Amino acid sequence: MENKQKREITIGWALLPLIFMIVSMFGAVYFLELAPHIPLMIGTAIAALVAYYHGFSWEEVEEMMYKGIKLALPAIIIIILVGLVIGAWIGGGVVATMIYYGLKIITPSMFLVTICIICGIVALAIGSSWSTMATVGVAGMGIGLSMDIPAGMIAGAVISGSYFGDKMSPLSDTTNLAAGLTGTDLFDHIKHMFYTTIPGLIIALIAYFFIGRQFSGAHLDRDKINSINTGMENQFVLSPWLLLIPVIVIILVAVKVPAVPALVVGILLGFGAQIFVQGNSILQAATTLQSGYVIDSKDKFLTELFNKGGLESMFFTISMTIVAMTFGGILEYSGMLTAIINIILRFARNTGSLVAATVASCFATNATCSEQYISIVVPSRMYIKAYIDRGLHPKNLSRALEDGGTLTSVFIPWNTCGVFILATLGVHAYEYGPYTVLNYVIPFISIFFGFIGFKIVKMTDAEKVYYSEKSLG
Template sequence: MENREKKKIGFLMAILPLIIMIIVMLFTVVKLEQGPHMPLIIGTTVAALVAWRYGFTWKEIEEMMFKGIKLALPAVVIIMLVGMTIGSWMGGGIVATMIYYGLQIITPGWFLVAITIICAIVSLAIGSSWSTMGTIGVAGMGIGLSMGIPAGMVAGAIISGSYFGDKMSPLSDTTNLASGLTGTDLFDHIKHMLYTTIPGLLIALGVYTFLGRRFAGGNIDLEKIQQTASVLKDSFLISPWLLLVPLAVIVMVAMKVPAVPALVVGIILGFISQIFIQGGSLADSIVALQSGFAIETGNEMVDGLFNGGGLDSMMYTVSMTIVAMTFGGILEYSGMLQSIMNQLLKVVKSSFTLITSTIGACVLTNATCAEQYISIVVPSRMFTKVYKKMGLHSKNLSRALEDGGTLTSVFIPWNTCGVFILGTLGVGVAQYGPYAILNLFIPFISILYAATGFTIVKLTKEEIEKAESETEAEEEDKSIEAVHV
């Protein structure tokens, strides 16, 4: 068992676990209306059997799964902290305060535009779509639903704004990852993304302006909005001072304090607010962190908004993340994903097919490995040399990685981003997908540019010569290593 000869896994066998997983996923989620955990476990089982059939031992397969899970551990920690943040901010009256003042100053007709811009500014400042959605986004959902706007529309606007900042902020992990892996200057990378991201944001704002018209004027029950605001004021101590809590978190992250300690400070401040401002007991405050906040106001909408959060509320998301990463780990480390990607490389004949293939590879990796970081890491490994060989600047690759990887992760229900949004905003891909306009349009804008050649930057003669010399040096090093072996 330990000395089995390993064979390269061909394309048909490599794609088999993915095909089976997708078929089972569609049947389970669409037909049976169940969660995606079991299809992912079935996909993992098939992938393990294929890997074993091609010479990998069970110990090696276990290591692949553990490596996949390890990649998701930072995301798991943040998911759990966000759950605790929501619980403490619910109990501390922080979310209620944001919703209350939001109902006073934002008109229904312009709400979708306003929440998109607010989320864009916050995520640009802190560099995190998840932190933005888990804080400002939760309050935005409450305001939008109180105004009678469908949950999918509200979530789509929040996602669009949050991912604008996540994509464009120099503090964003995905932005730094894409530029670092491709050897592109960070600010060159950001400037190059402006060509696709700004049009995407303008399209999104245009769509939200059009959609918002139906909620303006007489279509909104203003009495219901005022009733909701009144219930909030009766149930919580509303104070503008409580707005300092989310502001503190935003400032800390903007000052390059890592997300984990920043969220911990937010949790502590929310915990203190529940005890000393809202008058809750120590036991109730601990319960809010663990099991979520609970309240009975007699108002169905308010009760629906504020009964939630807590560490326990994120365990569904955590379990799905772990299961998804076991599947992705086997595909990645057994070479199956590489075999699938190699087929994509066969169709690359021009800058158009290269950039389109890069975006396609990112989408495929998001679906198979269920993690947006891997959707940047794996295609960057594959395509870096191809871009150099075709005389294209690395910032074309770094932009394609973000356009295809960072943004499309929200459309995969079992991706860590999809499950995070479901757990945080309470809305699934089927509802918010059509309204996440920025995420939806930017990949197509990127492909359109590739087809027309607009903003596609080529290497200079000196840069091409430098790239060729580096390639020759790498090949020489490999030859020397081979001789020594």
């Protein structure tokens, strides 16, 4: 096909694919309970038609999609390794050991603090807030309700801890997406999030400490806890020595070992633990890496917690990332995102307002697209050029994406996260919302730091050139 005369895409045309995608996403996710892939493909098709109408050839549209996918390849590699780590650590007994010792420290007055910390540790270990809420969170709801603690309070503490661990875990898909799509090193991204996330966690724990004091005379259901721990003892060899595996990975990160080799070490150690500590065969351990760990138990809690991991468990996230980046690639390289962002940047004249716009855009995407992955993918491509042009390191953007996207998804009842929490914990967003302290405190901390310039990292000229080539393609 011959190239037609290219015309600048105006804001009205630029918004058209987003509107189609948002409407189809809302209908598919909220009403039909489908995955977000098809709505993204609809948005991609509309974006391609808009680009073609404005003079781009089909070959150029295809190239835009390929360039979008290429930007996500580093994140996809990490996501693949994450699936292997989760399987290896569950099969090696590492995750079970963390939960086992965590459940031993619960007391009624400190229940909210403790369940928040336990959920944080488990989510940090497995990289999934959803899996943590569906297992440890469900158990925590039962234990807390037996002490007459309101469901909203329990769910708020569970969600805060789960999202803290998910956000800070190198095994988390959203964490890898935020880093990969902005061209930021994974562990640089995680370390940069410490400055907003740790204060948020401290504030949340202080709040739960004071809220929990009113339950100091409550009865603790030790039988339920003992049942959970006994079930894990029957399935795994539990030893504090297994905690050395995540400690070693943390040390590797601290001494600046890159993400891929650090995760490979974690995989090998977990693989070895499954063979030499748990007594499984090499075939069983290898199968765990491929298709995940499978536990033989009649206990629903243990089955839901430990039947996961492996390469195959990551295919949903990988396929969604590829589809999302075909959509993002057309929006970006056709000039549609430029048309949208130029309107926003008229009001975002300084760093604080730029960070605020990023966080607000992530929240708006959560509310309109009903999917937290999209709240990272779309804003990442919208704002990356603005951050680089202003000499701001991309890790400022990756942090804002997580602060505004990953965390705020829980407050939208029709978002997949809000729907999942209602189905899993049995608590509505309006009930747990006031008590999900970490999730609403951190976005405000992020914006505040943007305005005062605290821990906002600038780039050197050489870094600006490097990230322009790496992140903008």
